[in-house]
Amino acid sequence: MGPRKALVRRWKALGYSQERLAQDLGVDTTTVGRWGRGQGEPQAYIRPKLAKRLQLTLPELDELLKPETPEPVILPAVRKAQGVLVRRTASDNDLGTGDLDEMIRREFLGLLTVTGTLAALPITSEAVPADHPLTASANHEVAAYTAMNSHLWQIFALAKTKRTVLPMVQSHARYVADTLATVRTEHERQQLCAVVGDLFQLAGEIHFDSNNYTDAAQSYTLAASAGREARNPDLSACALTRHAFVSIYENRPRDAASLLVAAAETAKRGDRQLSTRHWVAAVQAEVFASLGDLSACKRALDRAEEVHELSGPVQNGGWLRFDGSRLAEERGTCYVRLGRLDLAELSLTDALGQPMSMRRRGSVLAELATIGIQKRNIDQLVSYASQAVDLAAQTKSGYVVRKLEGLQVQLQSLPSDGRVTALNDQITALSVNA
CATH class of the missing domain: 1.10.260.40 (lambda repressor-like DNA-binding domains)
Structure with missing residues (x-):
């Protein structure tokens, strides 16, 4: 065809x-x-x-949509050069993806492939002594890259529109890839792999927020592999957990459950003072809720709550940000999926009273609007959904838009009402302009 x-x-x-x-x-x-x-x-x-x-x-x-006569496929020539990514010339086969965002995406995915290959390469050169000047230089570069990763996570957290951070992440990733191509010791390679695992989890978050689930999954896969190469179980477990979110939002809870089993086993080998295993449990609770297993969901939430028993810093503000402060909204999401509306409303209303990002607030408001639909309470639906629409328009968050689109499907079950019709039109306009 x-x-x-x-x-x-x-x-x-x-x-x-x-x-x-x-x-x-x-x-x-x-x-x-x-x-x-x-x-x-x-x-x-x-x-x-x-x-x-x-x-x-x-x-x-x-x-x-009718099939056309097949045409011969001519593959473009591919030039190879060490450390150089050669971009393909655009054509009709690019399927209309030549805009700036798509160009950035294509370059980033190519860079991701190159970086993943370099991260997996073994060290073949002779070891460099610990006191060698090259070792000191490499340590300095790793420290600088780690600091830049931390800075980018902060920018991501503060940015209204998350996708604007991607070009900065891409630029930084090029420097890391160049350094990976010249590593001289296994220790240096492990340190750089930790930088890669951190950086590509951030990239995955940006893609996930834009509903680019395929690109997010690729980023998380590389991050998990880099975490293993870095011998950092917590880093790898967090990447697997983020990967599970892709399956959750594509309505594939059983696939997510398998990924989370791997994440939980990996987290067991991690730092017991970190919150990794508790975050895995919180996400497992959402999967159990999607599968309709109330008992398993409650047990997972209880394991997640144990994060409050930890002392000292339990997260790093980057690839690990779980400290239990989001458990109210996470419980609410689980109870919505399980149809326990009273419990869900209590948890989500409690969450709204806590400090949170605009993106998270939009998500909570969308969940409360969903409860309004299920309770046939149009006043509640319109009040919460309208606020969520406003936040989605401000942040351009595909994550919140996706939640509202799920809400929109359920509007059809309501009786005819001018406010519902207006809300439906607002969500449609938001989807077109997202």
């Missing part, structure tokens, strides 16, 4: 990239890519939304 060039040209003409269209439709970027290449078709429930995005009737969309 040949590529559907007419379909691709249509979304390009309307200003969509493959990634942006996937975000608006709530599907993976690779899914839209398969549609454009003629390797699959949108499912029935997606077609009306796709037709609306492309400003087509359903029959007109069906015409664009």
Whole structure:
């Protein structure tokens, strides 16, 4: 089946990239890519939304989805040079992803591949003595890179729009990759792998917030591997836990459960004074809630609560940020999934009274709006959802938009009401402009 060039040209003409269209439709970027290449078709429930995005009737969309005559595929030549990433020339096969965000994404994924390969390479040169000037220089570079990672996490935490941090992360990753290509000792390689594991967890967070789940998963996979190479179980366990969130938000709780089992086992070998294993338990609780297992969910939440028994610094503000302060909202999310609305509302209302980021507040408000739908309380729904819409518009957080889109699906179950109709239109506009 040949590529559907007419379909691709249509979304390009309307200003969509493959990634942006996937975000608006709530599907993976690779899914839209398969549609454009003629390797699959949108499912029935997606077609009306796709037709609306492309400003087509359903029959007109069906015409664009018809298979075309296959054309010969010509693969571009690939030039290889040590430490140099060669970018491919854009063409129709790029499926309309030539905008700035997509260019940054492509470069970053290429850099991720290069960095992952370098992190896995063994040291073949002779060991450098501990007192050698090169060793002192390497230690200085590692310290500088670690400090920069910490600085980038702070910028990420404060940024209203998380995706704006990605170019800075990408630039920093290039320097780390260049240094990885010249490491001389196993110790230096382990230290740099720890830097990589930290940096690419941040990259994954940025992609996750933009609903770029495929890119987030790739970043987390490299981060987990780098953590193993660095012999840092906590670093690796946190990356696996973040990877599990991708499966959770793609409605694959059993896949998430498998990742979290691996994360929990890895965390057992980590620092007992850190909160890693408690964070794993908190995320496991959400998975058990998705699977409808109330008892297992409560046990996991109780294990997570034990973080309050730890003394001293339990997190580092970067790849490990769990200190138990979010447990109220996490309990609320679990109870919403389990249908325990009274318990959920108590926890989420309590969470709203605590200091939190705009992104987290938007998520909590969306959960409270969901409770309003389930209780058929339109006043509660509109009040909380409108606040969430405002925060999503300010932060441009794909994470909050995705929650609101899930809320939007449930609006259809409500009786006709002008306020609900207006809210539905607001969420649609937010999805288009996200």
